[in-house]
Amino acid sequence: MSLKRRPTDSDIEALAEIFRPLWRQGNIMRPWLRQHHELLRSLVHGEWSWAAVGAALTKLGITYRTGKPWTEKGLRSELSRALMPLKGYRQRQPKPEALPTAEINLPPGAVAQTNLPPIPPSALNVPQPPAIAAAPRFKPASFRIPESSPAPSESTPADIARSHRQTLGPSEPKETS
Numbered sequence: 175m176s177l178k179r180r181p182t183d184s185d186i187e188a189l190a191e192i193f194r195p196l197w198r199q200g201n202i203m204r205p206w207l208r209q210h211h212e213l214l215r216s217l218v219h220g221e222w223s224w225a226a227v228g229a230a231l232t233k234l235g236i237t238y239r240t241g242k243p244w245t246e247k248g249l250r251s252e253l254s255r256a257l258m259p260l261k262g263y264r265q266r267q268p269k270p271e272a273l274p275t276a277e278i279n280l281p282p283g284a285v286a287q288t289n290l291p292p293i294p295p296s297a298l299n300v301p302q303p304p305a306i307a308a309a310p311r312f313k314p315a316s317f318r319i320p321e322s323s324p325a326p327s328e329s330t331p332a333d334i335a336r337s338h339r340q341t342l343g344p345s346e347p348k349e350t351s
Contacts, residue, residue: 178221178222178223178226179221181222181223181226181229185226186226186229186230186233187230187233189217189222189226189227189230190230190231190233190234192213192217192230193230193231193234193236194234196210196213197234197236199235203236203237203238203252203256204252204255204256205256206236207252207253207256207257208256208257211253211256211257214227214253215253223246224246224247224249224250225245225246227244227249228243228244228245228246228248228249229243229244231244231249232244
């Protein structure tokens with residue numbers, strides 16, 4: 175970001191005069207920012223800084239209801255939020271039943287005349303549902319114990335004690351009283 179000269183109070187007042195006819199009391203801030211973003215950005219790309227634009231807006235009373243003065247970072251952030259696409263306004267694909275159809279029942283020998291341009295094939299491309307797999311990808315889970323489970327080994331108490339000592343180490347001698 176390039177450094178810009180620090181504006182004087184008369185410069186801020188001159189900048190505020192640019193915004194004065196654009197703002198009416200009671201306007202909502204984000205739609206106003208969305209509507210005038212090109213003007214704001216052209217000023218900043220010119221000789222004005224975000225801080226100077228924020229100071230001019232604050233001087234005119236163009237703030238949120240709190241009346242908090244604009245900062246450079248706050249104005250840039252709010253302009254960015256205002257320019258984000260609104261929910262529900264994204265580009266939607268037309269539903270297939272909403273597209274005009276070419277099938278018209280006419281008497282034999284009649285010719286249909288329309289002033290509509292032909293529909294390009296790309297407009298009729300509707301995403302197809304994914305193919306259904308022939309077999310499930312994973313086996314279904316079951317809580318049943320398989321009947322062919324291996325039988326427990328026949329271990330003697332001595333084998334169990336030896337395995338216990340090898341795994342856990344020798345046991346502590348018990349104190350006798």
